[in-house]
Each structure stands twice: as C-alpha cells, then as structure tokens.
Amino acid sequence: MQKVKLFKSVDNEINDLEAQINKWIVAEKVKIISVQGNIAPQPGKASMQGSFSQSDLFVIVLYEAP
Numbered sequence: 001m002q003k004v005k006l007f008k009s010v011d012n013e014i015n016d017l018e019a020q021i022n023k024w025i026v027a028e029k030v031k032i033i034s035v036q037g038n039i040a041p042q043p044g045k046a047s048m049q050g051s052f053s054q055s056d057l058f059v060i061v062l063y064e065a066p
Contacts, residue, residue: 030063
C-alpha cells in the first residue's frame with residue numbers, strides 16, 4: 001500500500017531536514033517511490049543580521065510500508 005509522509009523545515013536547517021528524512025527511511029525500512037519538494041519564500045522574515053530563515057521547505061515522500 002502506498003503512503004505519504006510530509007516533512008517541513010526552514011532553509012537554514014536543511015541539513016537537519018535531510019538527516020531527519022534519512023533517519024526515518026532507515027528506521028521505518030520503507031521503499032521510497034518518489035520525493036518532491038517545495039521552497040516557499042517568506043519575505044520580511046529575515047532579521048538585520050540574517051539569522052532567521054527566509055524560506056520554508058516542504059518535502060513530500062511517497063513510499064511503501066514494509
């Protein structure tokens with residue numbers, strides 16, 4: 001049976017998002033069918049020092065459960 005898993009993060013935490021997705025794949029032993037993503041710019045969220053993210057990341061994983 002095909003299922004969907006959604007992941008959401010921000011662009012300045014992309015490495016954490018990758019790690020979270022990879023950890024989930026290994027832990028759940030799923031078969032990945034497809035991965036799609038989207039970057040949604042969020043104007044006005046950046047601070048003067050640039051310490052806040054400017055974009056939201058959204059990843060959709062289509063998979064089969066074991």
